[in-house]
Amino acid sequence: MIQLFHVSKYYDRRPALSDMTLQIEKGEFVLLMGPSGAGKTTLLKLLFCAERPDEGQILVQGRNVARIKTSQVPALRRTMGFVFQDFKLLPKKSVFDNVALPLLVQGVSSFDTRRKVAEALKAVGIDHKKESRPTMLSAGEQQRVCIARAIVNGPLMLLADEPTGNMDPELAGEIMELFKTINARGTTVVIATHNRQVVEQVNRRVVTLVQGKLASDEGAGR
Amino acid sequence: MRRLGYLLREALTNIRLNRTTTLVAVATTAFTLACFGVFLLLYLNLRGMVGSLQDDIKVIVYLQDNLTAQGVTALQHQIKAEPEVLSLTYLSKAQALADFHAQFPDESHLLEGLGENPLPASFVVTLVPKFRSSDAVQRWSDRLRSVPGVAQVQYSREWIENLAVVIGYLELAAVAVGTVLSAASVTIIANTIRLTVYARRDEIEIMRLIGATGAFIKTPYLLEGSVLGALGAGLALLLLKGGFELFIDQLGPTGRFLGIETGFRFFPAHISFLMVLAGLVLGFLGSFVSLFGFGKVRS
Numbered sequence: 327m328i329q330l331f332h333v334s335k336y337y338d339r340r341p342a343l344s345d346m347t348l349q350i351e352k353g354e355f356v357l358l359m360g361p362s363g364a365g366k367t368t369l370l371k372l373l374f375c376a377e378r379p380d381e382g383q384i385l386v387q388g389r390n391v392a393r394i395k396t397s398q399v400p401a402l403r404r405t406m407g408f409v410f411q412d413f414k415l416l417p418k419k420s421v422f423d424n425v426a427l428p429l430l431v432q433g434v435s436s437f438d439t440r441r442k443v444a445e446a447l448k449a450v451g452i453d454h455k456k457e458s459r460p461t462m463l464s465a466g467e468q469q470r471v472c473i474a475r476a477i478v479n480g481p482l483m484l485l486a487d488e489p490t491g492n493m494d495p496e497l498a499g500e501i502m503e504l505f506k507t508i509n510a511r512g513t514t515v516v517i518a519t520h521n522r523q524v525v526e527q528v529n530r531r532v533v534t535l536v537q538g539k540l541a542s543d544e545g546a547g548r
Numbered sequence: 549m550r551r552l553g554y555l556l557r558e559a560l561t562n563i564r565l566n567r568t569t570t571l572v573a574v575a576t577t578a579f580t581l582a583c584f585g586v587f588l589l590l591y592l593n594l595r596g597m598v599g600s601l602q603d604d605i606k607v608i609v610y611l612q613d614n615l616t617a618q619g620v621t622a623l624q625h626q627i628k629a630e631p632e633v634l635s636l637t638y639l640s641k642a643q644a645l646a647d648f649h650a651q652f653p654d655e656s657h658l659l660e661g662l663g664e665n666p667l668p669a670s671f672v673v674t675l676v677p678k679f680r681s682s683d684a685v686q687r688w689s690d691r692l693r694s695v696p697g698v699a700q701v702q703y704s705r706e707w708i709e710n711l712a713v714v715i716g717y718l719e720l721a722a723v724a725v726g727t728v729l730s731a732a733s734v735t736i737i738a739n740t741i742r743l744t745v746y747a748r749r750d751e752i753e754i755m756r757l758i759g760a761t762g763a764f765i766k767t768p769y770l771l772e773g774s775v776l777g778a779l780g781a782g783l784a785l786l787l788l789k790g791g792f793e794l795f796i797d798q799l800g801p802t803g804r805f806l807g808i809e810t811g812f813r814f815f816p817a818h819i820s821f822l823m824v825l826a827g828l829v830l831g832f833l834g835s836f837v838s839l840f841g842f843g844k845v846r847s
């Protein structure tokens with residue numbers, strides 16, 4: 327599903343990722359660990375085509391995203407869901423409209439949109455807030471809206487950057503259970519986090535980065 | 549279908565959210581287009597006038613006094629056969645004198661002392677429309693002068709030539725003014741759209757991240773620019789129409805006093821429509837420039 331071959335990414339000549347080689351199978355659940363500045367977000371951005379690698383090749387769903395044409399990026403993104411660290415919700419639109427956005431962009435009919443959004447909101451447990459504006463929700467609730475938006479069109483893979491960033495352990499646990507459920511339905515899940523507790527609770531494959539390099543790759547499923 | 553509705557709604561939301569900038573943009577666009585419209589009105593009206601003057605153009609062919617009646621008939625047939633000639637009427641010496649007396653009763657005595665009628669007989673020639681331009685008239689007259697039996701050829705040349713020159717200059721000015729003002733409109737609208745894009749940059753980024761194509765993201769802004777341009781052109785037309793009515797009102801009594809029937813006309817419907825269309829295109833170009841040109845929105 328995801329393959330990196332000797333990938334390097336530099337910012338101002340300083341490597342954020344260097345010589346990364348990594349393979350993630352379809353249906354896997356992978357935690358990306360590492361101290362701040364280790365390159366976790368950079369790695370996710372490369373998978374999402376938000377950045378291009380300076381060296382190496384990256385295959386996502388069999389497509390070489392290091393060489394992909396800009397015009398083909400939207401189509402690739404539609405097969406992925408992304409949970410952003412800062413949520414990136416539209417503050418002036420309702421929860422429903424926010425979650426419906428990926429479907430709108432793809433031209434899904436309004437009938438199917440209503441059904442799919444309802445399913446996604448139910449899955450994350452905030453279907454009772456669908457008329458609210460994101461600004462009226464708590465951080466945990468906004469995070470769920472963001473997850474709902476990421477899964478609403480049944481993506482092949484789900485990428486999440488610090489999805490439990492500033493949450494109490496209990497809420498973080500709930501969110502992780504949610505990701506496990508999504509993963510159990512066949513979606514490949516990659517989560518960047520530096521929360522040890524989360525890692526222990528989830529008990530899946532853990533890829534650790536240190537200063538842009540692969541430090542360890544261990545855990546369940548290895 | 550649903551997407552189209554969304555894109556239109558987004559464009560209208562943009563316009564509503566930036567009411568002040570939108571108003572300023574529409575007003576300035578209207579003003580620039582109105583300036584151009586004044587030129588266009590002047591130009592179209594003058595051209596219309598020249599057209600009718602050219603329709604009136606008559607070439608007068610004076611005949612030599614010693615020409616016999618058969619000579620006159622032969623010459624009449626010869627001239628009539630020319631491809632440039634639409635129709636011609638013969639004016640005998642006697643008729644010419646009668647006309648002179650009728651037209652200038654006070655000056656009749658001028659001719660009396662001469663005893664013999666000094667006025668020559670003539671053909672009054674109306675030309676085929678496509679030979680009524682000043683160049684063609686001159687060429688034909690020059691050729692005719694060398695025909696035996698013809699004494700002189702006359703037509704009201706200066707009038708038409710002067711007007712044609714004025715029209716030529718006006719045409720140049722209209723193109724120059726139009727280009728400058730169009731560029732101004734495009735710039736104004738481009739800046740407005742740039743402001744909208746800037747105000748909504750977070751939203752645009754989110755749209756990109758969830759897989760919206762560049763076209764999908766940009767369409768509302770292209771629509772917005774087009775709407776602004778069309779609105780500006782519409783407003784310009786209203787301004788022009790108002791100004792035009794005022795002008796005619798002012799001119800009306802004076803014009804009648806001078807015995808001139810004011811032939812000024814406002815834009816016909818199809819030109820008005822073209823103006824609005826031009827505004828729309830300029831607006832579209834403005835957004836296009838702001839989206840794809842310098843400082844464009846990335847996709």
Ligand SMILES: Nc1ncnc2c1ncn2[C@@H]1O[C@H](COP(=O)(O)OP(=O)(O)OP(=O)(O)O)[C@@H](O)[C@H]1O
Pocket residue numbers: 337338341342360361362363364365366367368369520
């Ligand atoms: N847009 C950028 N411009 C310049 N440097 C950048 C940029 N993005 C990341 N970096 C640098 O690249 C390195 C890796 O950053 P990255 O965001 O991938 O780390 P991270 O593992 O996600 O850290 P954190 O846990 O704090 O989110 C850091 O040294 C960072 O300063």
Ligand SMILES: [Mg+2]
Pocket residue numbers: 366367368487
């Ligand atoms: Mg990060």
